[in-house]
Amino acid sequence: MQAPQSTVDPSEIAKFEAMAAEWWDPNGKFKPLHMLNPCRLDYITQQISGEFDRDLTSRNPFSGLRVLDIGCGGGLLSEPMARLGATVVGADAAEGNLPVARIHAEQSGLEIDYRHTTAEAMAEAGEQFDVVLNMEVVEHVSDPLAYLTATQQLLRPGGLEICSTINRNAKSFAMAIVGAEIVMRWLPRGTHEWSKFITPDELCDLLSKAGLTPVDRKGFLFNPITWGWSISARDLSVNYVTASTKPK
Amino acid sequence: MDNPERKRIVRRMKNTSDILIVGGGLNGPALALALAQTGFTVTVIDALPQTALQDEDFDGRGYALALASQRLLQQVGVWQHVGEDNAQPMLEIKVTDGHAGQGPSPFFMHFDHAEIEEGPMGYMVEDRYLRRALINALENEPNITMINQRTVVAQNVDVSGVTLTLDGGDTLRGQLLIGSDGRKSGTAQRAGIKRSGWDYGQTALVCAIEHEKPHQGIAHQFFMPPGPLAILPLPGSRSSIVWSESTATAQAIHALDNDGYIEALRPRFGDFLGDMKLAGKRFTYPLNLTIANAFIDERMALVGDAAHGMHPIAGQGLNAGLRDVGALAQVLTEASRRGEDFASLLVLQRYQQWRRFDVATLAAATDVFNRLFSNNNPVLRFGRDIGMGVVGSLPGLRRSFVREAAGLTGDLPNLLVGKAI
Numbered sequence: 124m125q126a127p128q129s130t131v132d133p134s135e136i137a138k139f140e141a142m143a144a145e146w147w148d149p150n151g152k153f154k155p156l157h158m159l160n161p162c163r164l165d166y167i168t169q170q171i172s173g174e175f176d177r178d179l180t181s182r183n184p185f186s187g188l189r190v191l192d193i194g195c196g197g198g199l200l201s202e203p204m205a206r207l208g209a210t211v212v213g214a215d216a217a218e219g220n221l222p223v224a225r226i227h228a229e230q231s232g233l234e235i236d237y238r239h240t241t242a243e244a245m246a247e248a249g250e251q252f253d254v255v256l257n258m259e260v261v262e263h264v265s266d267p268l269a270y271l272t273a274t275q276q277l278l279r280p281g282g283l284e285i286c287s288t289i290n291r292n293a294k295s296f297a298m299a300i301v302g303a304e305i306v307m308r309w310l311p312r313g314t315h316e317w318s319k320f321i322t323p324d325e326l327c328d329l330l331s332k333a334g335l336t337p338v339d340r341k342g343f344l345f346n347p348i349t350w351g352w353s354i355s356a357r358d359l360s361v362n363y364v365t366a367s368t369k370p371k
Numbered sequence: 372m373d374n375p376e377r378k379r380i381v382r383r384m385k386n387t388s389d390i391l392i393v394g395g396g397l398n399g400p401a402l403a404l405a406l407a408q409t410g411f412t413v414t415v416i417d418a419l420p421q422t423a424l425q426d427e428d429f430d431g432r433g434y435a436l437a438l439a440s441q442r443l444l445q446q447v448g449v450w451q452h453v454g455e456d457n458a459q460p461m462l463e464i465k466v467t468d469g470h471a472g473q474g475p476s477p478f479f480m481h482f483d484h485a486e487i488e489e490g491p492m493g494y495m496v497e498d499r500y501l502r503r504a505l506i507n508a509l510e511n512e513p514n515i516t517m518i519n520q521r522t523v524v525a526q527n528v529d530v531s532g533v534t535l536t537l538d539g540g541d542t543l544r545g546q547l548l549i550g551s552d553g554r555k556s557g558t559a560q561r562a563g564i565k566r567s568g569w570d571y572g573q574t575a576l577v578c579a580i581e582h583e584k585p586h587q588g589i590a591h592q593f594f595m596p597p598g599p600l601a602i603l604p605l606p607g608s609r610s611s612i613v614w615s616e617s618t619a620t621a622q623a624i625h626a627l628d629n630d631g632y633i634e635a636l637r638p639r640f641g642d643f644l645g646d647m648k649l650a651g652k653r654f655t656y657p658l659n660l661t662i663a664n665a666f667i668d669e670r671m672a673l674v675g676d677a678a679h680g681m682h683p684i685a686g687q688g689l690n691a692g693l694r695d696v697g698a699l700a701q702v703l704t705e706a707s708r709r710g711e712d713f714a715s716l717l718v719l720q721r722y723q724q725w726r727r728f729d730v731a732t733l734a735a736a737t738d739v740f741n742r743l744f745s746n747n748n749p750v751l752r753f754g755r756d757i758g759m760g761v762v763g764s765l766p767g768l769r770r771s772f773v774r775e776a777a778g779l780t781g782d783l784p785n786l787l788v789g790k791a792i
Contacts, residue, residue, distance in 0.1 A: 149717040157717055164709035179708045182410055203710025230530040231712060 146197025146223050156199060162343055162352040163258060163364070164203055167285050170339065170366045171254055174283045183208025191252040191277060193242050194260040198224035198235065204256070205233040212252070213237045214245060243269070246276040253279055257286040258364075261326070262319050271333035278369040284335055287343070287364035291320035295361045298345070323359050335367035388414040388516060390703075391535055391545035393523055394552035395419070398675035398692040400505045402551065404447040405700035407514035409792055411707070414516045414543060416535070421506060421519050431579040431651025432498035433611035435461065435590070435603050437778030440693040441494050442789040444504075448511070452504035453496055459606045460484075460491035462588035464776055484777075486770045491588070492777040495603050495611060518543075526561045528670045532714075547714035548671045549699070551692075554661050554680030562668045568661035568680070573598045574621035576614040577654040578632075579605060583645025586610055593640055598658075600639055609650050612636065615658060625655050666726060667719040674699060679730045690778055691730060697784030698725045704792045729781055 149157045168179055177184040186208035192201040195213030197220060205211045205228070213224060218239045228235045238245075242257075255274050264270045274284055289299050296317050321329070327337040342355040343362035390406055392399045395417025403413040436444070441458075444450040467479040484491045509515055518537075525536040526548060533548040550558025559566070575598075586604040593600040598615025605611055614636065616624065624635045629649050637647070661680040666673050675692030699722045706718040774780050778787065785792050 149715075149720075161706075161709060161711065164711065168709050180410070202712070205710075206712070207710040232531055 146199070146220070147227055153197070153199075156196075158350075159343060159352050159362070160199055162354060163200070163287065166341060166343075166354055166364050167200070167204075167256065168207065170283060170285055174366075174368070175253065185209035188253045189251070190254040190256065191245070191250070192256045192258075193274065194258070194263075195224060195237065196220050198227055198237070200256055200258060201235050201237070202228060202231055202233055204254075205235050206231075209254070211235045212245075212250075214240050214242065216241050242273040242277060246273040250277055251279045251282075252277050253282050255282065255284040257284055259287055259289075261286060261321060262288045262315065267321065268329055268332055271329050271335070275334045275369060278335075280369055281371045282369045284330075284367045284369070285364060286326065286330065286367065287362065288326060289315070289320045289362055290360055291317065291322050292360060295320060298361045323363055323365070326365060330365065330367045335369055337365055337367045339366040340364070386412075386532065386545055387543040388412040388545050390414075390547045390549060391416065391533060391543055392549045392551055393417075393535070393558050394550065394556075394675075394677065395421075395517065395519070396551065396553065396675075397501065397505065397689060398696055399549070399551035400509055401444065401447060401449065401693060402549065402674060402696045402700060403515050404449065404505075404508055404512060405443075405696060405786060405792070406703065407512045408447060409700070409704040409707075410514070411703070412514045412516075414518060414545065415509075416518045416521055416523060416537070416543070418522045419519065421517065430498060430654075431611075431649075432577060432654060433495050433579065433603065433605055434498065434501060434689050435493055435495055435601075435611075437493040437690045437776065438489055438491065439778030439783060439787040440690045443693050443697050443784075443786040446786045446789060446791060447508065449501075449504045449508045452507040453500050454504075457496060457500040457606060459495040459604050460588055461493045461495060461590050461604065462491055464492060464590045464592065466592045466594070468594050482776060487774055487777065487779070489777060489779060492590075495590075495605050497605065523557060523561075526558065526671075528562075528668075533670050546670065546712075547703070550671065550673045550677045551675050552677050554676040556663070556673060556677035558671065559663050559673055559677055562671055564668060564673070565664045566661050567664060568659055571658040571660070572618055573615045573658040574618045575656045575658055576616065576621055576624060577612065577656060578614075578649060579609055579611050579651040580633075580636075580644075580647045581607075581609050581650040582647040583608070584643070586644065591640065595639065602640060602644075610644070614639070618657065621655060625653065629653075662730065666723045667716070669716060670714045672699060672719050672722060678726070694729065694778075694784065694787065695722075695726055697786040698722055700786065701784045701792050725782070725784075 146153055171177065171188070172179050172184060175188060184207055185204065188209045190204045190209040190211050192204065192211060192213045195201045195215050198213055201211045201213035201224065213235055215221060215224070215237070216239070221237050221239055224235070224237045228237070255277050257274050261267050261270065271286075278284060289295050299315055299317075323340055327340065330337050340359060341364055342357070342359040343364060344353050344355040344358050345361070346353060389411045390413045392403055392413060392415045395415050399415055399417070403415050406413050441450060444453075462484050464482040465479055482492070509517060521537045521539070523535050524538050527534045528548070532544055532546050535543045535548065537543065548558065550556045552558050585608055588604050590604060591602040597617050597620060600615070601613040603611040603613070624632060627635060632653065633647065633649060659680065663673050663678050666678045674695040676688065678695060679691060681688050681691060702718060702722045702725065703713045706713040711718055771780075
């Protein structure tokens, strides 16, 4: 199958295809993502429950919500959203990720619509979602504004987009590239291109230009003592996340 | 991975409950209640009939519940069923270095709950009242199913859950299996989890006494050369005795008739409680330390004695178990609320990480304490007496011991500080 026309850099897709089989091994190559995941999920679930007035202590709190997970990979975010009751579409431009994600969802007894497609293709087809999860993707695309505009078009008026990425400064270079890729070998070398990193101000500017209203931004902080991640209201120096709404 | 046979099996099986708990003693039901409260469905399987667990007569056994444990029991709706008259607050703890036959030495440490603002250091509750309260609480909880008088003969873990086979051949299915089946945990054995530990060569003699003089809510711990002796205040003029001796001596004492038994006990702590007599049955428990080499496995976790059977020197067994309960319930609930597969190793690792350090510290401290005090070496004895004098005279240090005794130290799960998850 021909990959649809998109802003995804073809050399980036190949890199992830090579890593796809390892998605669900908590001690494998995606260990840093598995470690970060509870923190990402805490942010996502809190934002969604706040925006759509849902009670996280109830069963299936997200039922009735249509969620799109862009760059779904092995389904690390799609599965939790489905477990919380949402109707989930997981989209990935790397075809190799999809069988892994499908097999795992079936093992978990979850129904998730995994598609080999891009945000741009889905926007063109007129798909609409209550929530778009756009996590750790924007630093890999060649035209961030065109990409973010497509994600905006995928939202219903009043919908919510969560977008996370990596800041561009000396510390993020040290942590994400020297630390994670070279020293710790958490990620294969060349996973990230530092020049594609975006600062929080730049991202909020891009989101606004794309037609969204940024409403929140927080940092994801790694603590080398407890070896875990936490959400920070102040420190957005390396990994950070934003929430934006589409005007009604 | 793509095995059609396996997929067919996975699809066919429907869950009995989200979580299966093997072991219906104290920690299992407490955990079931904590989990049911946050929306999980739970099945508890126990080999004994429920009637055997709620003996009407006082059998002499009691628990020293640290304040933190009492708070957990309150949160999960058990404490309300104990009844105020059946819980004796522990207001003070006196620790004394004793000589057998001579009663306690003049050096002692005294801890008073008045040094902390939270309340008494804990409560003494008889076994029968705690069990009855647990059973009452279980009956009021629609998310819990009790299966009594059945034993587990096999457990099988696959990619999406656990299947338990009971005697008689029927099966139960859940996403997560929890072993709260004691220090000889079959759940751990079937998962191939090995244990480490050693025997102390000591046996605890446990009984309750009725005494002439009031105990005033004071718990006593005497450190005697053969082993520690604890006198823990029960409601009324009664106390629970936990008395450790070398196994040979303990067996000899246990073989005595009731009068002989009391005569053997009396000189060990003197006559400050006046005349005394037995107020229930007598029990013996061999003292050994047994810690599971892992607290978790694929879709499985261990709590209480199944994870760590400890020397009951300070009554810490149940308290440590309830810390497991609080930590595991919190880890599973938080994972479930953020949509994670709560039974995945990734999630269970958080529980193990939380509990293993605490358990290792407690086991080591208990062990060192016991070795330091259970001997007649005059040098150690002198050191002990000086040490007790020092701790006893420094308010800051004393306060931290009181907080430790009340179970208020360390990284506490929500339920143990009296908060919902």
